[in-house]
Amino acid sequence: MRPGTARPTSPVHFSVWARISLAIPVVIVLGFIYVPILLITLLSFQGPQGGATFPITDPGILWYRSLSDLSVITDHPDYLGQAVFDFRASIVNSLKLAVTTAVVSTAIAMAAAQAMRSRFRGARLATYAILLGIVTPGLAVSLGLVTVSSELGITAGLFTTGIVAHVVWTMPFSFLLFMVLFNRFDRRVEEAAYTLGASRLETFFTVTVPIMKPAVIGSFLFAFMLSFDEYAHSIFIMGADRTLPLMLVSAAQLRITPSIFALGVLIITVSLVLLLAYVVNVRRTFRRQELRGA
Template sequence: MPGRLARFLLTALFVLFLAFLYGPTFTITILSFQGPDGGLTFPMNGISLHWFGRLFATQAVGDIGAALQRSLALAAMVTVSTVVVSLAAGMAFRRRFPGGTALFYLTLASLIVPSILVSLGVGLLFNLMEWDTAWYSSGFGAQLTWTLPFGLLIMFAVFNRFDRAWEEAARDMGATPWQSFLHVVLPIIAPSVVGIALFGFTLSFDEFARTLLTAGSGNTLPLEILGMTTTVTNPVLYALGTASTALSFLVIGGAILGVRVLRKRGGG
């Protein structure tokens, strides 16, 4: 009996935690399906897709369509760069080289420094160099300080338990280093590469603090949402939150599907 009571209490505590964590998201999702006369709070005034249709219409404040395009383009740039650099660094760190330890800790240091300070530092650097800040330059660099450490940690963990005997077998059969990498190493670590890409996209798409002082005049979607929160008084903002959440789940689902396909091909 005491064991059952303890499990019940722990389960109830976990359910309350989930409700606290995802309750606001569910609330916003529900309120985004209100009718044309809907407001920002309950009770709901009708049920429709009206506010989703208004997403890309001309708003009194903000340009959601342009901001979304910038965020998607920036996330794609960050994703590709994070995957390529993490993969290259993972291959390089398989052997010790002078300065490798210091470089490793320097890379991880960006996770410790507060995000707003990174944004401020990158913005000041561009200002001192008399370069114009923009989402595709300074914003891109600031976001890489956030996504690259995660990609590197994943790749280091993968190669830490990678069996080099597979590469040696390929070399014994006459494969060149590039052929060994493309046909042996890359297929084995492909699920981890997909995971790094997923990290890069999701961390970039909703990044706010590191983009705040580095995006220039072109707002990304999180910055556009911040500007809208003080002026928008209808559920179009909720519809935007629901749509962006759905996009994130779509990307995650696609990544999971990609990993399963790669595992099936590897098993075959």
């Protein structure tokens, strides 16, 4: 071997016992994650006489149907008087808040990331200030907002203190996503648009935004999912409004029923569908860019 040349690296081989000892912690962690999901999925198909424990009696989808119509359970001849909860209003509130939060967070995060592309005094401090929302405890933010709003005479509610708390929580994640993609952004594309006579505003909407489409969609979906099931940032600042996490906690404190499991399964399913849609969209976008580059 010539001096100064690096030795070729050989693959690391583990013994059978080493592989087993490495696999055991992984299996345990995966079990803690997925076994509860499997259990609530099974229990969500309990019959009208069944409770929140095994065995499952007379399995069916009654508890799923009860999420839109409580009479499906209460009018059933085998209904034993278990507690039932109306989640419809809280679901609507969470959807409205999550969509609004996702739109606002995406818009602010994209504008902030665009501003950080230009070097200016205090840019690093501004970045740290934005990211502070990730590490600040949600209860502290919620309690602080309700205190400030009461001093200013602002009524706590879904689209007053609620939207502010959720944007403070979700916007830093959207900002990080935009910063990652902006760091890979080729400025020569924008410079070419300027050379052809496009203004900065025209370049932003006709060149920058289309290229950043994966980040826009990803930011919207991520902020939506973070806001939809957020509890800590909602506990003190929703006033008379009730979001789905607040309603679920209140219901679980009274009695855990299969309707809570059914709702949990639906939330997990919707989250997985949104995640899959985002992954498919990103893959298609990158594939189109590769074809254009070729």
